[in-house]
Amino acid sequence: xxDAERDEVRAAVRQAVSVSFATGLYGVSFGALSxxxxxxLAQTMALSLLMFSGGSQFAFIGVVASGGTATAAVxxxxxxxxxxxxxxxxxxxxxxxxxxxxxxxxQLTIDESTAVGTAHPPGRAARxxxxxxxxxxxxxxxxxxxxxxxxxxxxxxxxxxxLDAAAAAAFLALVWPRLSGPHARLARLVGGAAVxxxxxxxxxxxxxxxxxxxxxxxxxVGMLAPAAPEPHRDEARSADPADEGGRR
Amino acid sequence: MSPTVTxxxxxxxxxxxxxxxxxxxxxxxxxLAEPRVARTASLVTVALLSALVAVxxxxxxxxxxxxxxxxxxxxxxxxxxxxxxxxxxxxxxxxTAAGLRALGMS
Numbered sequence: 001x002x003d004a005e006r007d008e009v010r011a012a013v014r015q016a017v018s019v020s021f022a023t024g025l026y027g028v029s030f031g032a033l034s035x036x037x038x039x040x041l042a043q044t045m046a047l048s049l050l051m052f053s054g055g056s057q058f059a060f061i062g063v064v065a066s067g068g069t070a071t072a073a074v075x076x077x078x079x080x081x082x083x084x085x086x087x088x089x090x091x092x093x094x095x096x097x098x099x100x101x102x103x104x105x106x107q108l109t110i111d112e113s114t115a116v117g118t119a120h121p122p123g124r125a126a127r128x129x130x131x132x133x134x135x136x137x138x139x140x141x142x143x144x145x146x147x148x149x150x151x152x153x154x155x156x157x158x159x160x161x162x163l164d165a166a167a168a169a170a171f172l173a174l175v176w177p178r179l180s181g182p183h184a185r186l187a188r189l190v191g192g193a194a195v196x197x198x199x200x201x202x203x204x205x206x207x208x209x210x211x212x213x214x215x216x217x218x219x220x221v222g223m224l225a226p227a228a229p230e231p232h233r234d235e236a237r238s239a240d241p242a243d244e245g246g247r248r
Numbered sequence: 249m250s251p252t253v254t255x256x257x258x259x260x261x262x263x264x265x266x267x268x269x270x271x272x273x274x275x276x277x278x279x280l281a282e283p284r285v286a287r288t289a290s291l292v293t294v295a296l297l298s299a300l301v302a303v304x305x306x307x308x309x310x311x312x313x314x315x316x317x318x319x320x321x322x323x324x325x326x327x328x329x330x331x332x333x334x335x336x337x338x339x340x341x342x343x344t345a346a347g348l349r350a351l352g353m354s
Contacts, residue, residue, distance in 0.1 A: 022333065029338045040251070043258050050262035053269075055293065060261055062300050066307060070249060070257035074264060080296050081265035082289045088272020089280050097273075106269040162345030165320035168304035169341030172321060175297035176328045183287060190291045191298035198299035202307050211299045218295035222288025 001124065008125035012116065016132030019112050023054075024140020026170075030057055031148025033167050036158030037065035041149050048145040052138060053110055055080040055174055059211075062167060068208025076208065079215050087114040094118070094126045108134030186225060190218050315354045320345035 001009070027048065034044040039061060047057045056077040063073040087109050094117055097105040108131070117130030155161055179187050194214035201210040249257065272280070280286070305321045306312050324341040332340070 026334045026338065029335070038249075039254060039258075043251075043254055046255075046258050046262065050259070051265045053265050055297065056261070056265050059296060059300060060257075062304060064249060064254065064257075066303055067309060070253050070260075073257050074261040076296060077261040078264040078268065079292055081268045083293055084265070085268040085272035086280050086286055086289050088269065089275065089277040092273045093277065102273060103270060106273045107266060109269045109272065160346065160349065162316070162320060162342035162347075162349070164304070165317040165324075165345035166338045166342035168301055168317055168321050169324035169338050170334075171297050171300040171304060172324050173328060173334050173337045175294055175301065178290065178294050178297070183290070186287075187291060187294045191294050194295035194298040195302040198302045199306065199312060202303065202312060203310050207307075207310070211296060211303060214295040214299035215292050218291040219288055222291040223284060227283060227287070 005124055008121055008123075009128045012120045012125045012129035013132050015119070016116050016129055016136055019116055019133055020136025020140050023112050023137045024144050026054075027141040027144030028148035028151070029166060029170055030054065030061075030141075031145040031150075032152030032155075032158075033058070033065075033148075033163060033170070034061045034145075035149050035152040036163045036167075037061040039064065041146075041153065044145060044149045045142070048142045051077065052107060052141070053077075053081050053084055054141075058167075058170055058174065062171070063208040063211065065164075065167070066207045068211075069206065072206075072208025072212060076211055076215075079212075083111075084109055087111075090114060091117050091130055094122055095130060105130075105134075108138060110134070110137065112137050186221070190221055193217050193221075313354075316345040316348040319348060 030048065031044055034047065034057075035041070039047070047060060051057050051060070059080045060073050060077040063076050068076075088106065091105070091109055091114055095101075095105050113130050113134035116133040117126050120126045120129045152158070152163070155163075158164060175191065179191060181187070194217060197217055198210040198214050201213055205213070301321070305317050306314060320341040323344045324337050327337045327340050
């Protein structure tokens with residue numbers, strides 16, 4: 001390794017550690033909200049260990065909390081996980097992982113590991129950024145989920161502590177950076193339409209379905225809207241790394 | 249949802265999310281490089297999260313209810329506009345709702 005390479009790797013690791021802490025920390029809110037939604041400790045931990053994708057996990061418990069069906073919960077979590085699938089083709093060539101490392105790399109492919117990995121020069125630095133962030137977030141996310149679940153379990157009625165409002169705020173924080181990134185105008189339009197559609201159909205459709213209806217609107221708009229050259233920033237690098245670290 | 253059904257949903261959901269990640273690592277790069285596909289995926293995320301904000305903020309079963317969650321969400325929006333970190337946003341929203349309920353709001 002040359003000195004320059006060593007510096008690049010060190011910078012990638014440093015960024016990975018800070019992103020891991022910032023992200024891992026809000027595993028506390030996930031753990032607390034999950035038990036407030038009615039999942040037990042083991043189910044909450046299974047979500048963080050096995051599903052390991054913040055947006056999908058929050059969506060899953062959101063649908064459960066609102067009384068939705070298992071199918072709606074799985075479908076919503078799966079749809080929110082689709083973007084992870086789009087990260088694979090970006091990080092796979094950087095990692096060159098084979099054998100057992102490939103499924104491991106796949107499980108650790110989330111917003112943060114992709115963002116840090118692709119933010120550094122291809123080679124050792126990019127690999128260090130991806131693996132340190134992936135493993136770091138995984139370990140801390142699960143530790144903090146456990147803490148939040150134990151805390152939430154001990155609290156009693158979640159409404160008294162405003163945990164129901166915290167869930168809405170968590171989703172708002174997750175969508176916020178996406179409303180100013182690439183395709184901001186279209187994103188705001190779709191977000192607004194999703195809110196209207198979900199609220200208008202909540203009284204008449206079974207719980208969970210209004211949320212899926214919003215996804216259907218996005219698919220129709222995404223496939224049909226002209227690919228107008230909207231003014232955008234730094235879109236070339238990837239589908240979606242607009243989010244700075246710490247948001248998932 | 250009964251505990252058994254919840255377990256099935258947790259495991260199937262986790263398998264689906266993992267399968268999506270794995271497929272991303274196995275497909276040839278150009279398959280997903282189509283801009284329309286990438287844009288649609290990102291819009292689906294926006295739509296789902298926006299709908300979840302709305303439902304979490306005002307739905308109670310199948311009824312729409314305005315209670316302490318709405319002012320709490322407004323506080324969260326202000327915090328986000330001021331670039332507060334995620335944890336701060338969530339805690340502020342919870343504290344707002346808890347405070348208003350302690351004062352008698354539903």
